[in-house]
Amino acid sequence: MAEVKVGIIGIGNMGSSHARNIYQGKVKGAKLTAVCDLDEQRLQWAKTDLGEEIACYSTPAEFYAEAEIEAVIIATPHYDHPPLAVEGFKRNLHVLIEKPAGVYTKAVREMNEAAAESDKVFAIMYNQRTRAIYQKLKDLIDSGELGEIKRTNWIIDWYRSQSYYNNGGWRATWEGEGGGVLLNQDPHQLDIWQWTCGMPVKVRAFAENGKYHNIEVEDDVTAYVEYENGATGVFVTSTGIAPETNRLEITGNKGKLILEDNKITFRRLRTPEREFNKNFEGGFGSPECWECKIPVADKNPEHLGILNNWLDAILNGAELIAPGKEGIKGLTISNAMHLSAWTDDWVELPLDENLFKAKLDEKIKNSTFVKESSQTSTMDVEGTF
Numbered sequence: 001m002a003e004v005k006v007g008i009i010g011i012g013n014m015g016s017s018h019a020r021n022i023y024q025g026k027v028k029g030a031k032l033t034a035v036c037d038l039d040e041q042r043l044q045w046a047k048t049d050l051g052e053e054i055a056c057y058s059t060p061a062e063f064y065a066e067a068e069i070e071a072v073i074i075a076t077p078h079y080d081h082p083p084l085a086v087e088g089f090k091r092n093l094h095v096l097i098e099k100p101a102g103v104y105t106k107a108v109r110e111m112n113e114a115a116a117e118s119d120k121v122f123a124i125m126y127n128q129r130t131r132a133i134y135q136k137l138k139d140l141i142d143s144g145e146l147g148e149i150k151r152t153n154w155i156i157d158w159y160r161s162q163s164y165y166n167n168g169g170w171r172a173t174w175e176g177e178g179g180g181v182l183l184n185q186d187p188h189q190l191d192i193w194q195w196t197c198g199m200p201v202k203v204r205a206f207a208e209n210g211k212y213h214n215i216e217v218e219d220d221v222t223a224y225v226e227y228e229n230g231a232t233g234v235f236v237t238s239t240g241i242a243p244e245t246n247r248l249e250i251t252g253n254k255g256k257l258i259l260e261d262n263k264i265t266f267r268r269l270r271t272p273e274r275e276f277n278k279n280f281e282g283g284f285g286s287p288e289c290w291e292c293k294i295p296v297a298d299k300n301p302e303h304l305g306i307l308n309n310w311l312d313a314i315l316n317g318a319e320l321i322a323p324g325k326e327g328i329k330g331l332t333i334s335n336a337m338h339l340s341a342w343t344d345d346w347v348e349l350p351l352d353e354n355l356f357k358a359k360l361d362e363k364i365k366n367s368t369f370v371k372e373s374s375q376t377s378t379m380d381v382e383g384t385f
Helices: 013-023 040-049 061-067 078-090 103-115 132-141 162-164 187-198 273-277 302-316 324-343 351-364
Strands: 004-009 030-036 053-056 070-074 094-097 122-124 149-157 202-209 218-226 233-238 244-254 255-260 263-269 289-294
Touching: 004 302, 013 030, 013 040, 013 187, 013 302, 030 061, 040 053, 053 061, 061 078, 070 078, 078 094, 094 302, 103 187, 103 244, 103 351, 122 132, 122 302, 122 324, 132 187, 132 244, 132 255, 132 263, 149 187, 187 233, 187 324, 202 324, 218 324, 233 263, 324 351
Parallel strands: 004 030, 004 070, 030 053, 070 094, 094 122, 149 233
Antiparallel strands: 149 244, 202 218, 218 233, 244 255, 255 263, 263 289
């Protein structure tokens, strides 16, 4: 197979970007043949900007029944990712889903099971895994350069105005999106966090709904986690803080890594802390510390990196950068943070998936929020991810 016929379900902000990249020949081995969207205006955009040769469908059922495709990209609102992916596997298609993997892990687990039963390539759009700074971070941790992790801290802000939330009736509602900053803005950070530092075993979170915006879901979260080895972590995030902060600190036995402003600083201990603690007899004192500037490449393939890697895996068996089955990990942390805030209690992993789903259903059923919505339009997403 020299070329893969690709279809896209959902051609809003991200789906239209993927469509343009494929149509313009930026994804080697991919040929865009069909798109699907419920919005007639988006289909008209496709006919005008992508050409009449691209088949357009107004429902996923039509799309799956009639489109000439061998692979599908799913770029719809979050709830639809698992069922549309499952249908794709049933139809013997390769699948790439946008982040997050879904809204609740029970549905994502069913999607992963469907993927495992097929022989098709399943990926998720975790484009930040392609960033050189996170590739280097993972290498430093995996190689043992930092030693055993003792503490992690991430402060990550994504400032959003009220007009952002007003754009589209589904956004920032329990029924339409299933959550706020944790589910919309933070899937990348939660993935990178677990990808480099591992999964926590215990979570305690505090989430405030509509603290800075007229929305019913969380826009400000502070969470504390514990890891199996006794390490701890703090994750602080908001869409109501300006100027924004994006600072990750990971402290290990051999020093501390600080990621900020697209730079990595390694405060490297000449003597590992546990060894120094055991042997030093001078009372006051600390290990000698060297501040090292870690070189980071300037190559960041982002979305095109994931798209090309997915096609390379389909055509040549390349190893996936972001396997779709791993989407459940970051979502598990997100679900645990939500559940902890909703129950005002600790949540231990593995997560009680049925309890989370029941609590989410309660949120949807009891919602009295009336959303002020402006006309839906496709926004420029450049620089926001």
